[in-house]
Amino acid sequence: MISVEALTRKYGSFTAVDNVSFICEPGQVTGFLGPNGAGKTTTMRIMVGLTSPTSGRVTIGGHLYSDIPNPGRHVGVLLDASAQHAGRSGREILELGARTMGLANSRVDEMLELVSLTPAEAKRRLRNYSLGMKQRLGIAHALLGDPSVLILDEPANGLDPAGIRWMRGLLRGYAERGGTVLLSSHLLNEVELIADEMILIGHGRIVAQGDKKTLLAGATGSASTFVTALDNQRLADALTAKGFVVAGAGEGLRVEVEPVEVGRTALETGVVLTDLRAAEGGLEDLFLELTSDTQREDQLEGAPR
Structure with a gap:
C-alpha cells in the first residue's frame, strides 16, 4: 500500500x-x-x-x-x-x-x-x-x-x-x-x-x-442517457409522461435519467430500442x-x- x-x-x-x-x-x-x-x-x-x-x-x-x-x-x-x-x-x-x-x-x-x-x-x-x-x-x-x-x-x-x-x-x-x-x-x-x-x-x-462512476456522478450531479428506438416519438411521450426531461439528439433522444429507467419505460411501452447508453462526457x-x-x-x- x-x-x-x-x-x-x-x-x-x-x-x-x-x-x-x-x-x-x-x-x-x-x-x-x-x-x-x-x-x-x-x-x-x-x-x-x-x-x-x-x-x-x-x-x-x-x-x-x-x-x-x-x-x-x-x-x-x-x-x-x-x-x-x-x-x-x-x-x-x-x-x-x-x-x-x-x-x-x-x-x-x-x-x-x-x-x-x-x-x-x-x-x-x-x-x-x-x-x-x-x-x-x-x-x-x-x-x-x-x-x-x-x-x-x-x-x-x-x-x-x-x-x-x-x-x-x-x-x-x-x-x-x-x-x-x-x-x-x-x-x-x-x-x-x-x-x-x-x-x-x-x-x-x-x-x-x-472510481470513474463516482467522479462522473459527482461532477454532473445527475445521470443522462442516449437512446434510439424504432419509435422515438412514442418513447419520448412515455418518458415525458413520467416527468423525465427529453430532448432530441441526432437520430435518437437524450434523457436526463439513468439508462435503467429508460429501458424500463421502453419495456412497459413496448418500444424496441436500437441503442441505449449512458451519456457520459468522459473523464x-x-x-x-x-x-x-x-x-x-x-x-x-x-x-x-
Missing part, C-alpha cells in the same frame, strides 16, 4: 505539490492523472526518495522508501525510461539491476521475454533503442525484483497501440495478483480503461478522486472542467531539484 499524507513541496515561492493526500490499495490500479506540470512527477519522486518533501510524507507498506532494505525487491519504479547509461545494452542494464538486488541472471531472461524484447534487441545499446523499446526495458527493470508495489510515470509514452494494450493487460494482471499499482499519465482515456481508482491533480492539488471532459483555471503548460514540472 502507498500512503501519501499531507504532502507539500515548495521551491521558494513556487508550490509544486500542495497538501496532497491519498492512498493506493493492494489489488488495484490507481491512476494519477493531470496535465503536464500538475505535480505528478514531483509527487512520485518524493515517494522514492529522489526529492525531499517540504512537509508531509509518503510511506510504502508502512515504511519510508529510504528505510526499505533492498527496495527493488519491494518497489518497482519507472520514472524516466532514458535514465540509464546510453552505452550499455538492454541486457547489461537488467543484469546490473539483478546483481544489485541479489537475483539470478535467469530473472533477466524472464523479464526480456515478458516485455517482448528479442535477444538481438537486448544486445543493442540503449542509445539505439526507440522510445517504445526504452519503455519496455524500463517496465522490465521495474518488475525485475518481483515487487509488491509499482510506481510508473507515463509508462505508455512511446508505445504503439499494440504496446499500450499489452501494457494494460500486464498491469491489470499484476494488480489481480495482489500488487499495488500507481500509474501516472496525462492520457486520461488510456488510464480510465485500466484504473480502479483515479486521482485527478491540477496545479499541485487534488481536484477529484474516486477527459471532466478533468478539463475541473482544472480549467489550474493548468499551467508553461511551467516545468517539479522546477529545480
Whole structure:
C-alpha cells in the first residue's frame, strides 16, 4: 500500500505539490492523472526518495522508501525510461539491476521475454533503442525484483497501440495478483480503461478522486442517457409522461435519467430500442472542467531539484 499524507513541496515561492493526500490499495490500479506540470512527477519522486518533501510524507507498506532494505525487491519504479547509461545494452542494464538486488541472471531472461524484447534487441545499446523499446526495458527493470508495489510515470509514452494494450493487460494482471499499482499519465482515456481508482491533480492539488462512476456522478450531479428506438416519438411521450426531461439528439433522444429507467419505460411501452447508453462526457471532459483555471503548460514540472 502507498500512503501519501499531507504532502507539500515548495521551491521558494513556487508550490509544486500542495497538501496532497491519498492512498493506493493492494489489488488495484490507481491512476494519477493531470496535465503536464500538475505535480505528478514531483509527487512520485518524493515517494522514492529522489526529492525531499517540504512537509508531509509518503510511506510504502508502512515504511519510508529510504528505510526499505533492498527496495527493488519491494518497489518497482519507472520514472524516466532514458535514465540509464546510453552505452550499455538492454541486457547489461537488467543484469546490473539483478546483481544489485541479489537475483539470478535467469530473472533477466524472464523479464526480456515478458516485455517482448528479442535477444538481438537486448544486445543493442540503449542509445539505439526507440522510445517504445526504452519503455519496455524500463517496465522490465521495474518488475525485475518481483515487487509488491509499482510506481510508473507515463509508462505508455512511446508505445504503439499494440504496446499500450499489452501494457494494460500486464498491469491489470499484476494488480489481480495482489500488487499495488500507481500509474501516472496525462492520457486520461488510456488510464480510465485500466484504473480502479483515479486521482485527478491540477496545479499541485487534488481536484477529484474516486472510481470513474463516482467522479462522473459527482461532477454532473445527475445521470443522462442516449437512446434510439424504432419509435422515438412514442418513447419520448412515455418518458415525458413520467416527468423525465427529453430532448432530441441526432437520430435518437437524450434523457436526463439513468439508462435503467429508460429501458424500463421502453419495456412497459413496448418500444424496441436500437441503442441505449449512458451519456457520459468522459473523464477527459471532466478533468478539463475541473482544472480549467489550474493548468499551467508553461511551467516545468517539479522546477529545480
